[in-house]
Amino acid sequence: MNMSAAPRDASMISPSLEHALETARHVVVFTGAGVSAESGVPTFRSAGGLWEKYDPHQLATHEAFSHDPDLVWSWYSWRRNTIRGVEPNPGHYAIAEAEQLFPQFTLVTQNVDNLHQRAGSSRVHELHGNIERSRCLACGTYFMGDEAPPTDKAQSCSCGGFIRPDVVWFGESLPMEELQHAQNAATSCDLLFTIGTAATVYPAAMLPVMARRAGAYVVEINPEPSSIAHEVSECITGASGVVFPVIIERLKQLRTTA
Numbered sequence: 666m667n668m669s670a671a672p673r674d675a676s677m678i679s680p681s682l683e684h685a686l687e688t689a690r691h692v693v694v695f696t697g698a699g700v701s702a703e704s705g706v707p708t709f710r711s712a713g714g715l716w717e718k719y720d721p722h723q724l725a726t727h728e729a730f731s732h733d734p735d736l737v738w739s740w741y742s743w744r745r746n747t748i749r750g751v752e753p754n755p756g757h758y759a760i761a762e763a764e765q766l767f768p769q770f771t772l773v774t775q776n777v778d779n780l781h782q783r784a785g786s787s788r789v790h791e792l793h794g795n796i797e798r799s800r801c802l803a804c805g806t807y808f809m810g811d812e813a814p815p816t817d818k819a820q821s822c823s824c825g826g827f828i829r830p831d832v833v834w835f836g837e838s839l840p841m842e843e844l845q846h847a848q849n850a851a852t853s854c855d856l857l858f859t860i861g862t863a864a865t866v867y868p869a870a871m872l873p874v875m876a877r878r879a880g881a882y883v884v885e886i887n888p889e890p891s892s893i894a895h896e897v898s899e900c901i902t903g904a905s906g907v908v909f910p911v912i913i914e915r916l917k918q919l920r921t922t923a
């Protein structure tokens with residue numbers, strides 16, 4: 666095997682991960698806000714600027730929207746405009762490429778920023794909704810993108826109902842079909858990557874733990890250990906936009922020299 670051609674930093678790939686990459690039939694990638702950090706999207710806990718004084722856990726709730734719909738709507742308009750001004754990063758593109766490299770591949774995200782789709786991932790299981798989608802509280806009509814204008818004032822539907830972001834707020838249940846699909850994938854896969862999540866939000870944070878307990882090899886990719894770091898098979902310390910492309914390049918090299 667021509668090691669000199671090995672991609673830079675391939676040393677971060679352990680023999681166990683290399684074996685898992687070569688033998689895995691079903692791979693799951695589970696992502697959090699950290700996978701979008703290198704695109705310039707503030708992670709959930711580090712929303713910059715004028716929103717610094719607000720706690721997302723307070724704003725991302727039905728109570729906050731009922732109490733002050735304009736405040737919550739303008740927070741989402743600000744986030745939507747931020748996201749539209751950035752591009753997917755190499756981590757998103759490597760995840761999109763990974764879809765074609767395994768017999769079965771499942772992408773599950775906690776993110777609402779639509780960047781996996783913009784990077785070319787074809788099937789994205791969104792546990793917490795999508796910021797580009799809104800819906801009427803009264804009649805349930807959906808609005809995509811600017812059909813719900815990105816203003817600083819909450820919008821009303823033609824039926825008179827308030828339009829809300831179609832994301833899952835704290836205290837709201839996750840879309841059952843997406844959660845069920847994610848749990849089935851986690852408990853039947855051979856290899857799961859948990860990328861860019863502090864793993865503090867439930868029930869999503871249980872997925873890597875469920876995978877490990879069902880026998881999968883679970884790899885965490887994060888510059889710092891998450892709250893489930895002690896439960897995974899191995900942690901690779903680093904940024905997802907650097908680490909995951911190296912893993913995908915190594916896999917392709919293993920395939921050519923096999």
Ligand code: BV8
Binds near residue numbers: 725836863886905
């Ligand atoms: C529910 C959409 C029940 C909105 C979001 C136990 C069981 C069940 C529920 C609970 C439970 N304990 C507590 C709860 C309640 C609650 C919860 O988990 N609270 C937490 C705070 C303790 N859960 C809920 O309310 C959920 N609902 O359980 O309902 C129910 C059941 C039946 C009937 C009714 C109700 C709903 C939770 C969904 C909330 N919505 N998002 C919006 O976005 O505005 S969650 C939101 O926060 C994000 O979507 C994301 O999922 C989460 C943030 O987490 P991360 O993605 O991890 O991001 P974070 O910023 O924290 O960390 C970033 C990480 O990236 C860091 O580790 C960092 O080191 C790393 N990083 C940085 N740079 C990089 C990097 N990694 C790689 N590369 C880099 N370059």
Ligand code: ZN
Binds near residue numbers: 825826
């Ligand atoms: Zn309506």
